[in-house]
Amino acid sequence: MTRLRIDLAYDGGGFYGWATQPHIRTVQGTIEAALHKLLRVPDHDPDEPLRLVVAGRTDTGVHASHQVCHLDIDESTLARAVGHMKVPAVTALEHRLQRLLPTDIAIHRVSVAPDGFDARFSALERTYVYRIADRASEVDPRLRGCVLHIDDTLDLDAMNRAAAMTLGLHDFGSFATPNPGGTTIREVKRAAWTRVPSRPLVPARDDVATHGTGDARDAARVCGDATGGYVTPTLESGLVCFTIVADAFARNMVRSLVNACVAVGIGKRDLDWFAGKMAVPKREGSTGPIAPQGLTLEHVAYPPDDELASRAEAIRAVRTLP
Known part of the structure; x- marks a missing residue:
């Protein structure tokens, strides 16, 4: 068996939390279903459950910009991800999984986990x-x-x-x-x-920022004006x-x-x-x-x-x- 580390993100608004539950949409359930489809493994296969273990279960509606989970998988099953791609199996799985998943889940990286790694219990x-x-x-x-x-x-x-x-x-x-x-x-x-x-995403024009009076420079940097142009704040x-x-x-x-x-x-x-x-x-x-x-x-x-x-x-x- 090979243990994979999966780094991912998701918008939790469309999910009833992380953990798999029957007949409702969850993050874990959605990813595991995609894995079964991608690797051609029957659902509820006792020999290859494709079960994810997560660093921290999130509740209904909660998001993750960087979640971590691990997956234990047989090497022959992992090899099925390659198909016609001329890349290592882990790389192929990362690319194919991202394309198969809905847009409210993003896979950052799939990698072979180091010895002793447990997404949940190894976390500091x-x-x-x-x-x-x-x-x-x-x-x-x-x-x-x-x-x-x-x-x-x-x-x-x-x-x-x-x-x-x-x-x-x-x-x-x-x-x-x-x-x-x-x-x-x-x-x-x-x-x-x-x-x-309030940080400007797009700064004021150089002529105001450089040559204007102190008050004008401050105004231009913060909210913009007719001379300096509108300053777009960060979200x-x-x-x-x-x-x-x-x-x-x-x-x-x-x-x-x-x-x-x-x-x-x-x-x-x-x-x-x-x-x-x-x-x-x-x-x-x-x-x-x-x-x-x-x-x-x-x-x-x-x-x-x-x-x-x-x-x-x-x-x-x-x-x-x-």
Whole structure:
């Protein structure tokens, strides 16, 4: 058997999450169906299940700009991907799979995984970003599928004080649901709210930027004027973004933390309430998840190749708090 690493991205808006479920469209189910078709393997073949193992399962409507999964496949089955292409089997699989998949899934790369690699258990950390357009932002309807719009101005200072409480090893039972036999204990390495600066994508004309007065140069750089021309901002200019990095995440953990921080940011809840939720890891109605469309899995980090197996072995152990 050969283990392949697959790096990919997807727009989660048209999927009921990652994990395969009968009779509904999921990311895993769509890719596995394409693999069965491409490699001419019957569905539910016990000898060649073509089962994907993913770094982090995403919920319904959640996106991934860089997800990672692995696939164990027999070498003779993999060879079927070549067909008339004069390239290695792994390269052929990458090209054919991308052409067969729908446009809301993109394959970045297919490669032979190093010894000891496990997409889920070898991962050191995952990075998620949640994007919000609040009242202080300019709402761009083109981003409605990946940005949540709220009709309030968010207090980022208060939200960052709340987010700082999540750093370190904690039981996030107030914000997450454990897997069967698992826990909600996780180690958060970074959690911060920022507003994306308004950066020009197309700068002002050189004559204004170079020769104009200080005020004129500033205006031209930020929003343009009749002399300097319109300055096109980047798509994310002005958005509020929550970036969180942890060794792993329990179900609904990120979206529930975002919802709690937003409640603090609009003044609906205070920091003492958030601290109480961190201190008493008990799930109840006030800490449910926020809407999914603003959330994207951005990155999965792995250790050096010679540490992959030991990392996978260590992370399989059920964690406890000191």
